[in-house]
Amino acid sequence: MRYISTRTPDKSVSLYEAVTSCLAPDGGIYMPANIPQIPRAFFNNIGGMSLTDIAFVVASAFFADDVPVNVLKSIVDDAFSTPIQLEQLTADTFVLELFRGPTLTFKDYGARFMARLLQYFDKDASVPRHVLIATTGNTGAAAASGFYRMQNVDISVLYPKGTLNSMQKSELVALGENIYPVEVAGSIDDCKRLIQTAMTDESLSCFNLTGANSINIARLIPQVTFALYAYSRLVADEHRDADKAVFSIPAGNYSNVVATAIARKMGMPMRHIIAAPGHAPRKHSLTPSIDMLTPTGLPRLTELYNNDLNLLRSDITIAPSVEDATIADVINRLRRDHSYTIDPHGAVAMAAAEKFDADGAPKIVFATGHPAKQLDAMTRITGGAIEMPHQINKWMTGRRQPLIIPPTLPALRKHLHSIK
Numbered sequence: 001m002r003y004i005s006t007r008t009p010d011k012s013v014s015l016y017e018a019v020t021s022c023l024a025p026d027g028g029i030y031m032p033a034n035i036p037q038i039p040r041a042f043f044n045n046i047g048g049m050s051l052t053d054i055a056f057v058v059a060s061a062f063f064a065d066d067v068p069v070n071v072l073k074s075i076v077d078d079a080f081s082t083p084i085q086l087e088q089l090t091a092d093t094f095v096l097e098l099f100r101g102p103t104l105t106f107k108d109y110g111a112r113f114m115a116r117l118l119q120y121f122d123k124d125a126s127v128p129r130h131v132l133i134a135t136t137g138n139t140g141a142a143a144a145s146g147f148y149r150m151q152n153v154d155i156s157v158l159y160p161k162g163t164l165n166s167m168q169k170s171e172l173v174a175l176g177e178n179i180y181p182v183e184v185a186g187s188i189d190d191c192k193r194l195i196q197t198a199m200t201d202e203s204l205s206c207f208n209l210t211g212a213n214s215i216n217i218a219r220l221i222p223q224v225t226f227a228l229y230a231y232s233r234l235v236a237d238e239h240r241d242a243d244k245a246v247f248s249i250p251a252g253n254y255s256n257v258v259a260t261a262i263a264r265k266m267g268m269p270m271r272h273i274i275a276a277p278g279h280a281p282r283k284h285s286l287t288p289s290i291d292m293l294t295p296t297g298l299p300r301l302t303e304l305y306n307n308d309l310n311l312l313r314s315d316i317t318i319a320p321s322v323e324d325a326t327i328a329d330v331i332n333r334l335r336r337d338h339s340y341t342i343d344p345h346g347a348v349a350m351a352a353a354e355k356f357d358a359d360g361a362p363k364i365v366f367a368t369g370h371p372a373k374q375l376d377a378m379t380r381i382t383g384g385a386i387e388m389p390h391q392i393n394k395w396m397t398g399r400r401q402p403l404i405i406p407p408t409l410p411a412l413r414k415h416l417h418s419i420k
Contacts, residue, residue, distance in 0.1 A: 001062055002033040003217060006299035015066040016121055019114070019218045022211035023199050029296065030217045031303050035265040036061040043267065046228070047235035054232060055080045055225040061266070062221050063117075071120055079113035079222060086233040086364070089338045093353070094364045095346065096230045102391055103171060104370035106226070106256065107142035107219075114218035115146035118153075118210070128152040130207040130416060132198060134191035135159045136252075136288040137168035138369055143212040144172060144179045154419060155212075156180045158191040158412075160281075161404065163288055167375055167392070169402075176400045180419060186407035187281045189293050194407055201409065207416050214255035215296050223259035228268055230364050243269035244361035248353035250345040250368050251275035251318070252290035254297030261304055261315065271361055273316045276352035278345075286324050286344040286377055289369065319352035326351055328381045335382060343371040343378070 002012035007028030013021075018030040042057060049057075056076045063072055085097040101108025122129055131153060133143045140157035147155045157172055161183045164172075172181040184191050192213070199209050214220055227247055234242035247270065249256045257275045264270055278290035285291050305312040330347040334340045342350060346367035353363045371378045371386050378386045405411035 001036075001065055003030040004033045004303075005029070006031060006303045009303065015063060015217075019117060019216060020121060020208075020210050021199070022216045023196060025200070027196070027200070029215045029299060031300050032062060032217075032221075035262060035304075038266045038268070040267070043269070046232040049232055051084055051225070051229055052077055052080050054228050055222065058221065058224045058228065059113075067117070067120065075113060075116040075120070078116055079109055080225070082108065084226070084229055086230055087340065089334070089340060092358065092360055092362050094230070094234075094362055095340070095342065095350075095367050096226065096364050097367050098226060099343075099367060099370040099373075101142070102145045103138070103141040104373050104389060104391055105138040105142055106223070106366070106368045107138050108145065109225070110214070110219040110222045110255075111139075111142040111146035111212060113222040114212060114216055115143075115150060117218050119150060122152065125152065125208075127206075127208045128154065130209050131155045131212050132195045132209055133157045133212045134188060134195050135213075136188050136291070137164050137171075138289050138373065139213055140181075141168065141171035144175055147212070148175050148179060149177055154178050154180065156182050156412075156415065158182045158184050158195065160188050160191060161185050163188070165374060165376055167373065173400055173402065179400070180415075181400065181402035182412075182415060183402040183404045184407050185404065187293075188291075189281065190407035192296065194409065194412055197409055198412055204413065204416065213296070214253050220255055220259060220297075220300075221262075223256055224263050224266070226256065226366070227260040227263040227270070227364075231268060231270070234362060239362060241361040244271040244358075246270070246272045246274065246353065246356060246358045246361060246363045247366070248274040248276055248319075248349040248356070248363060249366045250287070250290050250349045251277045252292045252295065254295045254301060256366055256368070257316065258297050258300045258304065261301065264315065265304065271358065272356070274349070274352045274356055275316060275318045276349040277318065277321055278348065279321050286327050286374070286381075287348055289345055290348065317356070319355070322348055322351045330354075331378070331381050335384075341371045341378075341382075341386065342367055343369045343374055344381075345369055 005024030005028035
């Protein structure tokens with residue numbers, strides 16, 4: 001499989017180059033040069049397949065030409081070792097719970113997959129690698145967990161000053177060793193721009209830089225599994241309209257929207273995709289992970305549809321953003337009517353799903369983070385207790401305090417040199 005830049009699609013690179021360089025030289029991000037089709041027999045049998053079975057089919061479709069089958073199977077089994085649950089709330093409303101991994105978000109799956117794929121690619125490397133990550137909380141924690149204690153790899157996690165809640169910050173400072181939290185005096189877009197600049201700066205080539213955000217193709221492709229697995233559960237339950245499902249997805253950088261659209265292009269039957277965005281970045285937001293001014297995944301989405309916006313709109317609806325009062329109302333209503341607790345990002349997707357007329361077909365809402373990840377906000381909204389998963393116990397001891405830098409390349413360069 002070859003990979004093309006969203007800016008120069010007539011030039012392609014290998015999987016190794018796409019993963020290790022992360023960004024194309026022209027500033028674009030990589031996409032598969034073509035979307036492989038999954039045989040019909042797979043869909044005929046999908047109801048009896050496990051999560052790792054489905055994830056391996058996805059990984060093989062894209063990566064089997066570049067990674068030995070036994071290595072790829074090991075990577076998949078490790079990355080998808082924690083379960084995904086499809087919870088039914090009403091006759092036609094389901095929640096896909098993607099938050100059972102070590103840092104309680106969907107990003108655990110792709111981050112662990114990428115870390116182990118990079119470990120395979122770097123097995124004979126003589127130069128250590130440095131991974132740069134921009135985060136509003138969840139991406140950084142997932143990547144840090146995925147790369148933690150990996151030999152010859154250092155991780156710098158950049159996040160905007162004053163935006164992480166106490167629990168999110170504790171995830172980053174608790175690990176120590178090869179994990180370096182960096183607080184940037186700016187916005188998440190400043191963090192992303194800083195990393196993109198660093199990745200293409202020749203003076204920093206000695207650090208063997210790569211990125212672990214969803215701009216990395218190795219983070220994105222594993223997420224194709226999510227929609228396929230949700231579909232498999234509907235088929236297993238013999239839902240009469242499994243082929244007409246509508247997927248409503250919290251949309252920050254649009255990685256899950258793109259991944260679900262790729263699943264559709266691979267042959268998975270579905271009716272529609274709803275992208276449920278947040279607001280432009282703001283302080284004290286209930287939905288920091290989807291409050292993006294410039295979603296980095298949008299170029300992939302337009303590339304997937306050959307820049308045909310009418311065709312894109314026939315498959316995908318971008319819902320209007322919702323106010324905090326609506327988010328709180330959805331959370332409290334689900335707790336009251338269904339004894340179910342959803343986090344604010346999932347509540348945005350639920351609000352969008354409720355407004356979409358699916359004519360009785362199933363609506364599948366992606367729950368991308370555990371409610372406890374935003375404990376302060378959830379307690380304030382509900383006035384009640386929030387389940388505390390066992391993973392949280394690992395974050396209670398700080399081992400490395402964050403470095404604070406301005407959003408400038410010289411400041412980041414100084415940091416990198418200080419830990420080399």
